[in-house]
Amino acid sequence: MSTPTRTRPPAPRTPAAAPPPASGRRRGRAAEPVVRGIVSPSEWRTPRVRTGLGLTQVVLLAALVVVSLGPMAWLVKAALTPTQDTLRDPMAFFPNGVDWANLSTAWTSVHIDLHFANSMIVAVGAWLVQLVVATTGGYALSVLRPRYGPVLYWLVLSTLFVPAVVLLVPLYLTVLSPPLLGASLINTFWAVWLPAGANAFNVLLAKRFFDNLPGEIFEAARIDGAGPLRVFWSVLLPMSRPILGVISVFAFVAAWKDFLWPLLVLPDPDLQPLSVRLPTLASSIELDILLAALMISALIPVVLFLVFQRTFLRTAGLGGALKG
Amino acid sequence: MTTWFRRGGFSTFLFLLPLIVVFGVFSWFPIVRAAVMSVQQTNLVTAPRFVGLDNFRTVFEDPLLWTAVQNTAWFALIALVLGYPVPLVLAVIMSEVRRFRGLYTAIAYLPVVVPPVVAVLMWKVFYDARPEGVFNTILGWFGLGPFQWLQSATTAMPALVLEATWAAAGGTVIIYLAALVAVPHELYEAAEVDGAGLWRKVWHVTMPQLRGVLLVTLILQIISTSQVFLEPFLFTGGGPANSTLTVLLLIYEYAFASSLGGDYGAATALSLMLAVFLAALSALYFWLTRSWSTS
Numbered sequence: 318m319s320t321p322t323r324t325r326p327p328a329p330r331t332p333a334a335a336p337p338p339a340s341g342r343r344r345g346r347a348a349e350p351v352v353r354g355i356v357s358p359s360e361w362r363t364p365r366v367r368t369g370l371g372l373t374q375v376v377l378l379a380a381l382v383v384v385s386l387g388p389m390a391w392l393v394k395a396a397l398t399p400t401q402d403t404l405r406d407p408m409a410f411f412p413n414g415v416d417w418a419n420l421s422t423a424w425t426s427v428h429i430d431l432h433f434a435n436s437m438i439v440a441v442g443a444w445l446v447q448l449v450v451a452t453t454g455g456y457a458l459s460v461l462r463p464r465y466g467p468v469l470y471w472l473v474l475s476t477l478f479v480p481a482v483v484l485l486v487p488l489y490l491t492v493l494s495p496p497l498l499g500a501s502l503i504n505t506f507w508a509v510w511l512p513a514g515a516n517a518f519n520v521l522l523a524k525r526f527f528d529n530l531p532g533e534i535f536e537a538a539r540i541d542g543a544g545p546l547r548v549f550w551s552v553l554l555p556m557s558r559p560i561l562g563v564i565s566v567f568a569f570v571a572a573w574k575d576f577l578w579p580l581l582v583l584p585d586p587d588l589q590p591l592s593v594r595l596p597t598l599a600s601s602i603e604l605d606i607l608l609a610a611l612m613i614s615a616l617i618p619v620v621l622f623l624v625f626q627r628t629f630l631r632t633a634g635l636g637g638a639l640k641g
Numbered sequence: 642m643t644t645w646f647r648r649g650g651f652s653t654f655l656f657l658l659p660l661i662v663v664f665g666v667f668s669w670f671p672i673v674r675a676a677v678m679s680v681q682q683t684n685l686v687t688a689p690r691f692v693g694l695d696n697f698r699t700v701f702e703d704p705l706l707w708t709a710v711q712n713t714a715w716f717a718l719i720a721l722v723l724g725y726p727v728p729l730v731l732a733v734i735m736s737e738v739r740r741f742r743g744l745y746t747a748i749a750y751l752p753v754v755v756p757p758v759v760a761v762l763m764w765k766v767f768y769d770a771r772p773e774g775v776f777n778t779i780l781g782w783f784g785l786g787p788f789q790w791l792q793s794a795t796t797a798m799p800a801l802v803l804e805a806t807w808a809a810a811g812g813t814v815i816i817y818l819a820a821l822v823a824v825p826h827e828l829y830e831a832a833e834v835d836g837a838g839l840w841r842k843v844w845h846v847t848m849p850q851l852r853g854v855l856l857v858t859l860i861l862q863i864i865s866t867s868q869v870f871l872e873p874f875l876f877t878g879g880g881p882a883n884s885t886l887t888v889l890l891l892i893y894e895y896a897f898a899s900s901l902g903g904d905y906g907a908a909t910a911l912s913l914m915l916a917v918f919l920a921a922l923s924a925l926y927f928w929l930t931r932s933w934s935t936s
Contacts, residue, residue: 354737355842357833362803366839370737377734378741381748384807389751391775392763407766446663454660459654469657476668478679480919482868482889482912486905487671487678493685495666515668520660545652568906574756576871581897587918592758596875599762608766615759622754624749633750 396420396612400605416605423609427602428502429591433613436573437589442506443513443572446566450514451564452557455523456549460535470524477517488512489581508582513572519564526560527553562628565623570629573618679913683905696910705913709891712798716887717866719799723805725862729855730809732817733843742744750811757808760876764804767790768876791877793812794884801872801885809865815857820854821847860926864919888915 360366399416406412410604410615423429436530454473492502492512502508530553538552573592580593591614599607622629644652679696681689682737700706735745749899767775768790777787789802799921828846837845848855871880879894888911896908 353829355733355847356737356839357829360839373734374738377731378748379744380842381731381745385748385751385811388763388767388807389755395766402654405773406778407769408778409765417781423828450659450663453656453658457653457656457660461649461656463650463653463657469661472669473660473664476664477674478920478923479672479914480864480868482887482919483675483894483909483916484671485892485912486908487674488667489775489896490678490683490905491666491671491674496670507787512667514659514663517664545649545656549656552816570754574758577874577893579649595758595762596814599765604766608760611759611763614757618756622751627745629754630746630815633753633812640697 330564392612396609402602409434419609423606429610431503432591432594439509439590440569442510444568446510446514447519447568451519451523453521455527459527473517473520473552492582503582504585563632566628566632646699678909696906699907700911709886709888713887716869717801728810728813732814736821752808757871760808772936794881797877797885805872809900818821820851824850
């Protein structure tokens with residue numbers, strides 16, 4: 318095989334014909350003076366603009382910290398505070414000391430551990446199903462190109478225009494008695510995993526990305542005797558890391574956040590992920606334990622965001638540009 | 642058939658199989674089924690029966706429908722007034738930040754990352770109506786309140802919108818920031834040559850350049866606010882006195898709430914009507930963008 322994996326294609330970062338997502342790189346290449354925004358370099362040098370804008374930006378940062386971070390910081394504080402303190406004076410800073418036991422109580426006696434594990438299972442499964450459907454489907458539609466491909470692709474894309482509301486009841490009844498299967502999927506994780514795979518947006522992203530890969534590489538691999546599976550596994554997937562990252566973030570976070578669908582198809586409390594279980598718990602457990610549980614539930618997505626910030630923000634920009 | 646097989650037609654089909662099965666069973670089939678169910682009486686006991694437009698009649702004769710439609714429109718309107726300008730202003734200022742821009746975007750985007758259920762349950766504590774509630778304490782420092790928040794029919798809906806805006810604004814900021822980067826700097830330079838100051842540049846260059854994105858986010862916002870479910874469901878359950886009953890909540894109640902029983906037909910009929918409205922919005926969007934791009 319003529320080492321095709323070494324040839325790096327010009328990675329198409331924005332498959333959409335849309336404004337490129339914000340990258341924090343504008344300042345990184347400071348050598349190019351043309352990169353500028355609304356304010357011109359000469360305006361920046363005038364003291365009036367400089368102080369005025371500087372002040373606006375400091376005020377903005379302060380406002381963002383209060384509005385965005387404030388509630389989260391309060392949650393962390395209140396999760397470690399006894400209920401009575403939070404009820405009596407919610408804004409006081411640990412009037413009677415820190416109550417670390419809240420976290421362990423929430424984790425063990427309210428079984429947040431179980432629901433945390435369920436959330437993980439739901440999210441990882443939904444992620445895998447979406448990756449499989451998007452990559453195999455995108456590969457077949459983009460590289461293998463069967464004659465019925467365009468029709469199939471059109472059918473996939475047309476589901477983008479059907480709002481999720483329409484699917485709610487018929488999808489529920491389908492999961493209740495799926496065709497050809499004979500067994501209900503209710504109270505199995507498949508009921509969450511499989512419908513998550515029917516995501517046209519993923520297929521669209523994958524296909525557009527694969528379309529932009531140089532076709533000669535696949536041709537070369539084929540001439541060297543690689544079958545379709547080999548091309549898929551050893552040539553296409555290694556070149557597709559950027560788009561796989563985007564789809565993964567989309568899939569995992571969406572599954573972790575989802576509420577209504579898992580609520581409908583997982584009525585068994587022992588199978589419910591955090592987001593479904595928390596509202597029920599809210600009415601039956603003590604406030605400090607609930608707040609500790611809320612903090613634990615927010616932890617994974619927030620940590621994921623802080624680690625994969627760039628992918629998250631690119632995904633967010635892409636989502637807006639493409640949904641339209 | 643054999644040549645099809647030898648040319649790899651079968652392996653191609655195998656690669657497409659996951660897509661065909663998953664979309665077939667969990668997307669195409671339910672979509673068709675929705676259309677069929679809207680003219681059927683469906684329950685889980687007896688076989689479905691054709692009832693014509695009865696489901697639609699049931700929905701239209703439900704006095705709660707108009708309450709739900711009005712409430713949803715009211716939610717969408719407050720969300721528009723409250724939430725639409727904020728991300729734009731934030732993004733325009735943030736696009737001029739030279740140092741620590743990453744910090745600004747990270748903080749602005751953080752609420753979007755918080756799981757919606759967690760955000761709602763947390764805000765429910767903030768909206769505690771006692772004078773010792775979180776928001777009432779803070780407002781008390783300025784001599785305001787205490788407010789009833791979720792427990793009064795007049796303030797419940799704005800309270801819902803406030804939380805929804807907090808949770809969603811960051812995502813829109815990112816979209817605007819991306820669009821702002823794409824504005825060609827030559828336009829600003831040309832405006833400067835013509836003697837335009839900061840404000841005029843923002844008004845006469847930035848805003849027209851963002852026109853397309855502004856319309857996209859507007860329509861996206863209307864599409865998502867007309868499907869609002871989580872906030873009314875978890876904050877108020879539609880109350881007090883149905884003041885936060887939204888269309889999606891009504892669909893849920895038709896289909897899954899025990900008090901009314903599983904009226905799947907009415908639920909599908911109402912969701913189809915909502916879908917037609919949303920499709921009309923999308924069509925409007927396509928028509929608008931097309932007429933702009935040709936002019």
